[in-house]
Every structure is written in structure tokens, then in C-alpha cells.
Amino acid sequence: MIEKVNLAEKFGRFTDHWNPKIAGELNDSYVKLAKLQGEFVWHHHENEDEMFLVISGHLLMKLRDQDIHLDPGEFIIIPRGVEHMPVADEETQVLLLEPKTTLNTGSVVNERTVAKLERI
Amino acid sequence: MIEKVNLAEKFGRFTDHWNPKIAGELNDSYVKLAKLQGEFVWHHHENEDEMFLVISGHLLMKLRDQDIHLDPGEFIIIPRGVEHMPVADEETQVLLLEPKTTLNTGSVVNERTVAKLERI
Numbered sequence: 001m002i003e004k005v006n007l008a009e010k011f012g013r014f015t016d017h018w019n020p021k022i023a024g025e026l027n028d029s030y031v032k033l034a035k036l037q038g039e040f041v042w043h044h045h046e047n048e049d050e051m052f053l054v055i056s057g058h059l060l061m062k063l064r065d066q067d068i069h070l071d072p073g074e075f076i077i078i079p080r081g082v083e084h085m086p087v088a089d090e091e092t093q094v095l096l097l098e099p100k101t102t103l104n105t106g107s108v109v110n111e112r113t114v115a116k117l118e119r120i
Numbered sequence: 121m122i123e124k125v126n127l128a129e130k131f132g133r134f135t136d137h138w139n140p141k142i143a144g145e146l147n148d149s150y151v152k153l154a155k156l157q158g159e160f161v162w163h164h165h166e167n168e169d170e171m172f173l174v175i176s177g178h179l180l181m182k183l184r185d186q187d188i189h190l191d192p193g194e195f196i197i198i199p200r201g202v203e204h205m206p207v208a209d210e211e212t213q214v215l216l217l218e219p220k221t222t223l224n225t226g227s228v229v230n231e232r233t234v235a236k237l238e239r240i
Contacts, residue, residue: 004194007193007195025197026169029149031197051146070124074124076123076124076125097217098146
């Protein structure tokens with residue numbers, strides 16, 4: 001049985017920040033949903049490109065050489081190896097697409113690392 | 121230089137239907153944007169799972185054993201091997217995510233097949 005995913009309904013199921021949930025999988029990737037608020041940590045992913053699509057709120061993606069501001073309906077792809085730090089002044093909902101091997105904090109492992117993702 | 125993609129701006133750049141354009145790439149996949157209107161063709165993809173996220177309009181995804189109706193903010197993942205036919209009564213904007221090897225008509229090659237995709 002194939003089921004569709006309604007983003008608003010899924011986002012309504014959780015309230016925590018910086019804790020991506022798996023909302024779908026295809027090929028070698030997961031579609032993840034996350035609520036962001038505040039600053040994350042500088043990190044990069046050694047072998048994975050990562051896509052952030054903003055669903056609500058506003059995302060500032062800090063790179064070492066530029067700041068990129070994203071509103072709903074905008075996405076950015078961070079290529080592997082590129083250091084980045086997501087920042088959200090207000091609560092921001094994002095859809096992430098990345099290989100199943102991707103750790104949220106990439107090359108950094110600290111208290112923000114979520115090793116085991118929930119499915120919603 | 122990394123650049124964000126604004127979906128509305130990209131959709132404003134083309135008017136044709138059933139002709140996906142490449143709007144980004146990550147890992148082994150393309151992010152594609154397409155405008156759909158009318159019926160497509162029944163097909164499946166032998167080796168690729170495919171994601172459809174509805175941005176505007178309304179998508180009816182016909183499967184052999186069920187119909188799935190998708191509104192904006194909803195997505196569906198069609199696993200490899202599953203026959204499907206997208207139908208859009210009104211013009212519908214979708215974001216597709218699929219491996220770079222994916223042909224729009226899958227196992228069927230006919231006048232609807234787009235072998236060489238434009239980038240926008």
C-alpha cells in the first residue's frame with residue numbers, strides 16, 4: 001500500500017528542534033522533516049550532498065564565504081565537503097533530502113548529533 | 121558559488137507540460153520541476169524510486185490498484201517497478217526527485233519521452 005505524505009500533518013506530530021524525522025525513503029536517500037530554531041553547529045558532510053527545502057519560517061544558511069537567506073518555496077543544495085551552519089531566528093520547517101548515511105552533524109559528533117532517527 | 125533556488129521563479133521560466141527541467145542535482149539524483157496537465161501514460165521505472173511533491177494544483181496519481189489524490193504540500197514516493205500514471209485536470213506544478221538515470225516515461229518510450237532534459 002502506497003501512502004501519500006502530508007507535510008503539515010507530519011509537522012504537527014512533533015515539536016522538538018534539530019531532530020530530523022524520516023518521512024520517506026527512496027533509492028539510497030531519506031526524506032526528512034525537521035523544525036529548526038536558533039543556531040546549529042558548523043559542520044560538513046564528507047561524502048553526502050544535502051538538500052534543504054524551506055516549508056515555513058526563514059532559514060539562514062551560513063557558509064564560510066556567504067550567507068544565504070531562504071524563504072518558504074526555496075531550496076539550497078549543500079555539496080559534500082562544504083562547511084555550513086543553519087540558523088533560524090524563528091521556528092522554521094524544512095524538508096531535507098540526503099543519503100541514508102548522513103549524520104545531522106556531519107563530521108562533528110557532539111550533543112547535537114542524532115544517531116538514530118525516528119520515523120513519522 | 122552556491123545559489124539557492126526559488127521554485128516560483130523557476131516555474132515562471134517555462135510553460136510546457138510533461139517536460140521536466142533540472143533545477144538541481146545532489147548525489148546521484150536530479151531535482152526536477154515539471155508542469156503537468158492532462159493524462160500522462162502508464163509506465164514504471166525498472167530501477168528507480170521517484171518522488172513527486174505537489175507545489176500547486178492537484179495531482180491524481182493513478183496506480184493499478186488505487187487512486188491517490190495530492191494537493192500542494194503533499195508528496196508520494198513511487199517505488200521502482202510500480203506502474204503509475206499521473207493525471208492533472210488543471211495545470212499542476214510538481215517537484216520531482218529521482219536518480220539521474222530516470223527517463224520520464226520509464227519502461228515505455230514514445231512521443232512523450234523526453235530523453236534530454238533542459239536545465240533551468
